[in-house]
Amino acid sequence: MRDSIDILKSAGAIAESVLAPSAEEIDRLATYPTDGLTLLGEQGFWGLTIAPEFGGLGANLLTTTQVIEKLAEACPSTAMCFKMHLEAINPMKELATKEQADLFLRPIAEGTLFAGVAANEPGRGPGNIASLAIQGQAGNFLLENCHKSFVTSAHFANIFSLLAKHDPETSDITSFLVNRETPDCLVTVENTWSGLGMRGNDSCAMTFSGSIPKSSLIDKVGGWRDIRSFHVPFVFITYAAVYLGIANGAFRHMIQGIRARHNSPSNVSEVVRRHIGESRVMLEATRSLLYRSASKVDEGLSDLSLCMASSVSADETALKVADTAMLLGGGGSYAKHTPVERYLRDAYAGRIMVPQDEQTKLNLGTSSLDTV
Numbered sequence: 127m128r129d130s131i132d133i134l135k136s137a138g139a140i141a142e143s144v145l146a147p148s149a150e151e152i153d154r155l156a157t158y159p160t161d162g163l164t165l166l167g168e169q170g171f172w173g174l175t176i177a178p179e180f181g182g183l184g185a186n187l188l189t190t191t192q193v194i195e196k197l198a199e200a201c202p203s204t205a206m207c208f209k210m211h212l213e214a215i216n217p218m219k220e221l222a223t224k225e226q227a228d229l230f231l232r233p234i235a236e237g238t239l240f241a242g243v244a245a246n247e248p249g250r251g252p253g254n255i256a257s258l259a260i261q262g263q264a265g266n267f268l269l270e271n272c273h274k275s276f277v278t279s280a281h282f283a284n285i286f287s288l289l290a291k292h293d294p295e296t297s298d299i300t301s302f303l304v305n306r307e308t309p310d311c312l313v314t315v316e317n318t319w320s321g322l323g324m325r326g327n328d329s330c331a332m333t334f335s336g337s338i339p340k341s342s343l344i345d346k347v348g349g350w351r352d353i354r355s356f357h358v359p360f361v362f363i364t365y366a367a368v369y370l371g372i373a374n375g376a377f378r379h380m381i382q383g384i385r386a387r388h389n390s391p392s393n394v395s396e397v398v399r400r401h402i403g404e405s406r407v408m409l410e411a412t413r414s415l416l417y418r419s420a421s422k423v424d425e426g427l428s429d430l431s432l433c434m435a436s437s438v439s440a441d442e443t444a445l446k447v448a449d450t451a452m453l454l455g456g457g458g459s460y461a462k463h464t465p466v467e468r469y470l471r472d473a474y475a476g477r478i479m480v481p482q483d484e485q486t487k488l489n490l491g492t493s494s495l496d497t498v
């Protein structure tokens with residue numbers, strides 16, 4: 127088994143040698159980051175969180191967070207695709223039967239199955255699902271109306287974590303892992319992706335229809351309620367890791383740009399140094415909060431409020447630091463002479479994607495009234 131220092135060293139090397147050099151082109155052409163993701167698969171990272179008994183690296187949540195952070199600093203698009211892959215496989219990684227471990231976990235760890243998340247639906251706000259998966263007599267599930275608004279890695283992923291209800295009258299949600307090659311299931315990608323930021327993400331609308339086998343079912347019908355308890359903290363934390371990485375990248379390029387324009391720190395105006403200091407405070411506070419949240423999950427003391435706070439803090443830090451980097455980079459940054467404007471556009475996805483900050487703040491405020 128590889129230890130976390132070794133895992134982080136490999137992730138850093140991939141980030142530096144492959145992700146960072148291709149990030150500008152991926153963004154400019156909105157191409158999917160196939161090379162970086164394939165290399166991550168070859169080096170075992172698709173199975174980063176999977177237990178060693180199934181061929182995975184068995185990394186804990188803190189190490190997973192730090193890997194995603196490193197990748198995002200180099201190329202946010204690649205890191206978001208990778209984070210979505212880990213998110214998609216997380217329920218199955220915890221609850222796989224022996225058959226599912228052979229069908230899914232081992233191939234993922236070998237780098238032959240990559241995953242996407244097919245959860246959110248068009249115009250329904252976070253968490254509202256209309257997709258149906260009705261169980262047939264043979265134990266299979268018939269998919270109806272499974273239309274998902276944005277699925278990162280839509281063309282590239284082989285398997286998708288799909289959320290659906292088993293009955294139109296219920297609010298209970300069931301979780302599946304669906305192979306796009308399933309013979310009786312038609313998986314369609316409906317558009318191409320050209321976003322403001324995260325331009326390498328291939329986040330397209332998808333439709334799933336037809337029949338999927340019982341082996342696609344995670345846990346049990348209506349099992350999402352139980353899955354949520356361990357999965358939601360994972361979603362918040364890995365999401366925050368991407369945005370912390372973006373903040374790191376914007377900060378580093380801001381410092382490099384200012385250094386290149388001034389011979390020594392004393393030549394840099396006080397106003398500029400103060401802005402740098404303010405960004406540094408936000409970065410360090412967010413990093414401490416995020417690592418603490420992840421460590422608590424690893425210790426079995428998961429604290430959802432800390433996870434939610436980490437997610438909002440990372441989104442706001444990424445936007446604020448990238449905005450400051452643009453301000454201090456001046457015309458050169460606005461004219462795209464540095465990658466700062468790319469980090470700023472990528473950071474904006476944090477305002478839009480679920481978990482949405484507004485909803486998270488509302489939930490955090492409500493739970494504070496109950497518990498503090």
Ligand SMILES: Cc1cc2nc3c(=O)[nH]c(=O)nc-3n(C[C@H](O)[C@H](O)[C@H](O)COP(=O)(O)OP(=O)(O)OC[C@H]3O[C@@H](n4cnc5c(N)ncnc54)[C@H](O)[C@@H]3O)c2cc1C
Binds near residue numbers: 251277482
């Ligand atoms: C780059 C990118 C990648 C993504 N990748 C994935 C993915 O891999 N898998 C996936 O499942 N989804 C993904 N999404 C979808 C994302 O998480 C959101 O669900 C989606 O962006 C919301 O857009 P919408 O137009 O469907 O929102 P709508 O539901 O139409 O809502 C529009 C806005 O109205 C507000 N709103 C509406 N209803 C509510 C409500 N009930 N409560 C609070 N606010 C509300 C929100 O501010 C929301 O942003 C991705 C999105 C982006 C931008």
